[in-house]
Amino acid sequence: MTPWILGLTGGIGSGKSAVVEHFGRLGVHWVDADHAARWVVEPGRPALATIAARFGDQVLASDGSLDRAALRRLVFADPVQRQWLEQLLHPLIRQEVADKLAQAQSPYAIMVSPLLIESGQYRQATRVLVVDVPEALQLERASRRDGVTEEQIRSIIAAQARREERLRHADDVLVNDRDMSWLAAEVESLHRFYLTLRGGKA
Known part of the structure; x- marks a missing residue:
């Protein structure tokens, strides 16, 4: 059976990578549009x-x-x-993303993209999971990770879809404002739920 596609997105510093890497450890095939962009x-x-x-x-x-x-x-x-x-x-x-997703062997596959909504890529997904985070935490994480100023992070945030717009397209929302063990448990819970879906729908 062809895997259904989960679109995963979130603003800069929301923790998309940590989320999708944990899905990967659970055996889910994933492709990052940022990697494809490179x-x-x-x-x-x-x-x-x-x-x-x-x-x-x-x-x-x-x-x-x-x-x-x-x-x-x-x-x-x-x-x-x-x-x-x-x-x-x-x-x-x-x-590039479509070619990589076509190689998936898992029941569902994940397409990760920071611009999932803005680029229209969400139309290629059956469900959309938004990793959400309060803006203050977003700024702190992103500037610490990338070693850039808060002003630069704000300009990137401004170029991405507004948080409200992302959430409007979400089928599922994961609020990533706690520690890694909590995040892992949330991902595992979502994974169990996704395995019960037929073609991405309940």
Whole structure:
């Protein structure tokens, strides 16, 4: 039977990675759209040449790979450039994710994406799980993890779907504001529930 697809999303610093890695330990196949976003711009892939042709060598690292931080600085400040980049990359990322999900052997498979709602990827999922976290905790976790300023984190939050918008699309919500053992128990509970579903529906 073809696995049904669970879309997993949450704002920056919400703990999506910790959640999906625990699902993975339970034997669930998962694909991260962020990883796919890196694969589609690897040296030798057409997208990298297209990006370099538009922005010049300033977006390339010395080894010829994409300097993601340089590109981020250029596009976050300019909605037109960000839109151009998204129109180039989103279809490629969607295809990459679909190819990887097609390899799943588990009863359901997870598509993780910070832009699940904004990019329309949620339409490829049968259910949506939102990892939610209070904004103060989100800022603290993300700035500690990425070593960037609160202002930069706020600009990323502003570019992502508003929390209310994410929650509106959610079938399931996991509030990740406690410790890792509590989180693991919550994931295991959701997993047991998901195994009872037929095609992602109760």
